[in-house]
Amino acid sequence: MKTRKMISTVVAGAVLLCMCFSFTSLWSTFPGDKHAAMEDKPTIVLVHGAFADGSSWSKVIPLLQEKGYKTIAVQNPLTSLEDDVAFVQRALGEVDGKIVLVGHSWGGVVITQAGNNEKVQSLVYVAAYAPDEGQSIQALDKDAYEVRKYPRVPGLADPVITDGYIRLKEDAVINHFAQDLSRQEAKNIAACQGRFHVSTLTAKVSNPAWKSKPSFFIVADNDHIISPQLEADMAKNIRATTYHLPASHVAMLARPGEVADVILKAAGGQ
Secondary structure, three states: OHHHHHHHHHHHHHHHHHHHHHHHHHHHOOHHHHHHHHHHOOEEEEEOOOOOOHHHHOOOHHHHHHOOOOEEEEOOOOOOHHHHHHHHHHHHHOOOOOEEEEEEOOHHHHHHHHOOOOOEEEEEEEOOOOOOOOOOHHHHHHHHHHHOOOOOOOOOOOOEEEOOEEEOOHHHHHHHHOOOOOHHHHHHHHHHOOOEEHHHHOOOOOOOHHHOOOEEEEEEOOOOOOOHHHHHHHHHHOOOEEEEEOOOOOHHHHOHHHHHHHHHHHHOOO
8 A cells, every 4th residue: 555655646746747847848938938038129210211201111121020020110201300310219219128220311311310319229221321420411422423533323313303302203213213123113112202301411410320339231232322332431431330232222122131131130130
């Protein structure tokens, strides 16, 4: 009887031990733990450029979300540097924790100023302007085309200006803004483009965030809006980790996978 009792006790203990291990294993894969891991990841905030809106990130967003990153695409008014920075700061204020701030084209000027927010851990420039202190787009272009004598890009040769707001003609979008997208995609961009106020061309950055934040830069080697040589110069000036893509100005639509990979690197995810 004693032997039988001892065997029963040992078996019961073994079963209990196995149950404990099973519950421990189950707890380690509980969704709450995965949620906590997601909370540790920075939020990605995407800032569109001129002649665009938040939908310009539509192919990149799902790739970032699949990797577990919360993503926000800011809808900027394009009315002034101050207005656009204010819109970005509002989005940054909604975020708890660290942020990777990404800017395309004119959005690079915006993140250069807005990126001083203490939540921002790194900056990503996608075929973007990255001005120095006191610089504007106009100053950067003058240095590139008049001083350094770079070949002029054709995309901005003949814009439409109405009441101080600039837009691109449909043909310019198809042939120079998004020349590596399908014709229909380019026509959609032309139809949805934001109007860009002329004051933004001379707006100067007062405190470049890249001086204190790690920066990443995607140079679009087939860009017809910003000279690829100028992009490479700016990337070098801000000491950015630099990548080249054989893409038009809208690299995030033409090569979304590669652009997402660089953003993930900036986020520490790759």
